[in-house]
Amino acid sequence: xxxxxxxxxxxxxxxxxxxxxxxxxxxxxxxxxxxxxxxxxxxxxxxxxxxxxxxxxxxxxxxxxxxxxxxxxxxxxxxxxxxxxxxxxxxxxxxxxxxxxxxxxxxxxxxxxxxxxxxxxxxxxxxxxxxxxxxxxxxxxxxxxxxxxxxxxxxxxxxxxxxxxxxxxxxxxxxxxxxxxxxxxxxxxxxxxxxxxxxxxxxxxxxxxxxxxxxxxxxxxxxxxxxxxxxxxxxxxxxxxxxxxxxxxxxxxxxxxxxxxxxxxxxxxxxxxxxxxxxxxxxxxxxxxxxxxxxxxxxxxxxxxxxxxxxxxxxxxxxxxxxxxxxxxxxxxxxxxxxxxxxxxxxxxxxxxxxxxxxx
Amino acid sequence: xxxxxxxxxxxxxxxxxxxxxxxxxxxxxxxxxxxxxxxxxxxxxxxxxxxxxxxxxxxxxxxxxxxxxxxxxxxxxxxxxxxxxxxxxxxxxxxxxxxxxxxxxxxxxxxxxxxxxxxxxxxxxxxxxxxxxxxxxxxxxxxxxxxxxxxxxxxxxxxxxxxxxxxxxxxxxxxxxxxxxxxxxxxxxxxxxxxxxxxxxxxxxxxxxxxxxxxxxxxxxxxxxxxxxxxxxxxxxxxxxxxxxxxxxxxxxxxxxxxxxxxxxxxxxxxxxxxxxxxxxxxxxxxxxxxxxxxxxxxxxxxxxxxxxxxxxxxxxxxxxxxxxx
Numbered sequence: 231x232x233x234x235x236x237x238x239x240x241x242x243x244x245x246x247x248x249x250x251x252x253x254x255x256x257x258x259x260x261x262x263x264x265x266x267x268x269x270x271x272x273x274x275x276x277x278x279x280x281x282x283x284x285x286x287x288x289x290x291x292x293x294x295x296x297x298x299x300x301x302x303x304x305x306x307x308x309x310x311x312x313x314x315x316x317x318x319x320x321x322x323x324x325x326x327x328x329x330x331x332x333x334x335x336x337x338x339x340x341x342x343x344x345x346x347x348x349x350x351x352x353x354x355x356x357x358x359x360x361x362x363x364x365x366x367x368x369x370x371x372x373x374x375x376x377x378x379x380x381x382x383x384x385x386x387x388x389x390x391x392x393x394x395x396x397x398x399x400x401x402x403x404x405x406x407x408x409x410x411x412x413x414x415x416x417x418x419x420x421x422x423x424x425x426x427x428x429x430x431x432x433x434x435x436x437x438x439x440x441x442x443x444x445x446x447x448x449x450x451x452x453x454x455x456x457x458x459x460x461x462x463x464x465x466x467x468x469x470x471x472x473x474x475x476x477x478x479x480x481x482x483x484x485x486x487x488x489x490x491x492x493x494x495x496x497x498x499x500x501x502x503x504x505x506x507x508x509x510x511x512x513x514x515x516x517x518x519x520x521x522x523x524x525x526x527x528x529x530x531x532x533x534x535x536x537x538x539x540x541x542x543x544x545x546x547x548x549x550x551x552x553x554x555x556x557x558x559x560x561x562x563x564x565x566x567x568x569x570x571x572x573x574x575x576x577x578x579x580x581x582x583x584x585x586x587x588x589x590x
Numbered sequence: 591x592x593x594x595x596x597x598x599x600x601x602x603x604x605x606x607x608x609x610x611x612x613x614x615x616x617x618x619x620x621x622x623x624x625x626x627x628x629x630x631x632x633x634x635x636x637x638x639x640x641x642x643x644x645x646x647x648x649x650x651x652x653x654x655x656x657x658x659x660x661x662x663x664x665x666x667x668x669x670x671x672x673x674x675x676x677x678x679x680x681x682x683x684x685x686x687x688x689x690x691x692x693x694x695x696x697x698x699x700x701x702x703x704x705x706x707x708x709x710x711x712x713x714x715x716x717x718x719x720x721x722x723x724x725x726x727x728x729x730x731x732x733x734x735x736x737x738x739x740x741x742x743x744x745x746x747x748x749x750x751x752x753x754x755x756x757x758x759x760x761x762x763x764x765x766x767x768x769x770x771x772x773x774x775x776x777x778x779x780x781x782x783x784x785x786x787x788x789x790x791x792x793x794x795x796x797x798x799x800x801x802x803x804x805x806x807x808x809x810x811x812x813x814x815x816x817x818x819x820x821x822x823x824x825x826x827x828x829x830x831x832x833x834x835x836x837x838x839x840x841x842x843x844x845x846x847x848x849x850x851x852x853x854x855x856x857x858x859x860x861x862x863x864x865x866x867x868x869x870x871x872x873x874x875x876x877x878x879x880x881x882x883x884x885x886x887x888x889x890x891x892x893x894x895x896x897x898x899x900x901x902x903x904x905x906x907x908x909x910x911x912x913x914x915x916x
Binding site for chain 1 (some may be wrong): 615641642644645646647649650651652653654655656657658659660661662663664665667679682683686687690692693694695696697698699700728729731752753831
């Protein structure tokens with residue numbers, strides 16, 4: 231896809247495929263026979279849809295960065311470089327399933343069909359968003375999205391409760407959430423996993439291990455292996471390459487099948503890396519947390535670049551077909567962003583409504 | 591119609607709501623096989639099955655969080671805190687998640703978090719009054735009944751309410767023989783947000799709730815006997831939202847106000863009630879508002895210490911006389 235030097239991580243600007251990394255990407259797809267079968271069953275349309283999701287997520291973040299630079303908003307919490315964990319998981323779900331994304335998984339919102347303009351509008355605090363200017367964390371049950379709160383980890387018991395409801399009613403639905411490696415330290419995550427395990431709820435929890443908890447390297451406070459967690463909780467465990475959208479997709483499909491069969495919750499550990507800051511305001515500090523080789527390593531594993539290369543080289547997709555998707559998504563995001571911004575100063579919440587809605 | 595205790599009234603409310611609405615289910619620690627720490631849900635798992643009466647891990651945040659999720663998916667969870675002291679472990683889910691959902695994105699969260707509160711010999715961690723932690727947070731209703739009939743009526747109303755409701759049951763009332771009374775029939779449902787006059791009078795009003803309603807009534811009878819003054823006792827029943835209209839009506843009728851609560855003094859509900867009266871009915875007062883509350887200490891374990899910590903009938907009588915003589 232087109233790169234934007236003003237907004238992208240240095241490693242992404244002149245990104246070129248590395249044969250060894252691409253080989254590892256391809257090897258990963260056949261490493262597990264069950265996942266390989268799921269991936270093998272994907273037709274061209276499904277593959278391109280995954281690509282579209284990744285590109286949409288990236289361009290959404292680039293637009294937010296642009297807004298920060300222009301002073302439209304003061305900061306944004308981005309998922310750039312970690313898109314595959316969100317997009318691959320959501321693509322594996324059915325419309326009746328529900329997801330509880332962290333703010334870094336905002337792509338789950340539009341992956342589930344929420345209008346992009348609403349997601350932008352939430353940041354602007356205008357009445358175009360379901361939140362009506364009351365919060366920037368967004369979701370909408372109409373699309374099966376439960377919005378997060380700032381208290382990381384708290385979504386885990388809540389989403390386990392959604393799954394519990396499905397189990398009680400005997401519905402073949404699945405609830406999915408993501409927690410960062412940092413927030414696995416919270417009591418909420420532990421309690422949520424224990425609840426899900428105790429109730430055998432159809433619940434999938436990702437540990438999105440991006441190696442950093444806000445401004446501290448994850449290894450500074452956790453030297454264990456997240457892959458050991460599922461066994462400790464009596465849950466089915468899976469480990470995925472969080473930068474490989476097909477691996478994430480296939481694992482989620484298999485996890486959801488287990489859940490729908492009533493085989494209890496699944497904990498998926500996704501290995502990835504936060505290329506940027508905790509938010510847009512601390513990218514410099516984030517770059518100082520790890521040596522440049524780490525950024526080079528993960529930069530080479532750009533989930534979009536790797537998948538794009540694989541689509542062209544292994545599946546014979548014409549680069550023009552990918553460019554066409556990118557152009558279409560880019561135009562849609564431009565339009566959504568423009569529409570959202572047009573509400574600024576116009577479709578602002580009326581201060582007279584401030585006290586409304588505390589009570590249902 | 592059957593006669594029952596406070597605890598039996600609560601049990602009947604849960605039973606009837608579960609029978610009448612399949613969305614209602616219970617979750618909490620030891621509530622199924624064990625029947626609950628106070629045996630309130632004894633027999634429920636046999637009647638409704640383990641799907642609707644769920645024994646959870648010792649994880650109050652997990653319990654309340656799961657209740658929120660289930661409510662978002664259309665169920666009507668009733669979560670039990672084995673003792674309300676332990677709700678502190680689920681504080682975040684209730685105050686930051688449940689309380690803010692409707693304001694943030696318009697979705698109702700119809701959950702009830704209920705359990706035994708108040709002092710009855712349990713010491714610092716099994717006796718606390720937790721209401722003010724939650725009254726402070728917009729978006730959570732707080733209910734504390736004082737009679738068996740109200741326990742049934744208001745628990746049913748709480749379950750049917752679209753908001754998160756904290757339902758406080760004073761454990762000292764659970765099996766109190768004096769509270770046995772005829773329980774309302776199946777069709778009756780209470781209304782949240784309405785206070786009740788437990789004893790009429792126009793010389794002084796005692797505004798109170800929970801177990802203190804009964805001590806206040808005792809004090810009022812003593813004053814009637816010994817002083818000939820008639821004390822009104824107003825039982826708030828719902829602490830959030832509070833029945834301001836009933837409070838102001840009582841202020842206008844009685845002109846002297848005593849507030850009694852079992853919760854500790856500083857930043858207890860009496861402070862808020864006093865401020866509201868000052869704002870809405872100050873000119874009707876003939877005396878400063880006074881309060882009788884527990885001391886600003888943890889709840890002590892020893893029986894004599896606990897009695898010294900709690901408001902007692904003589905404390906209420908003394909304060910009331912001070913106001914009547916003002």
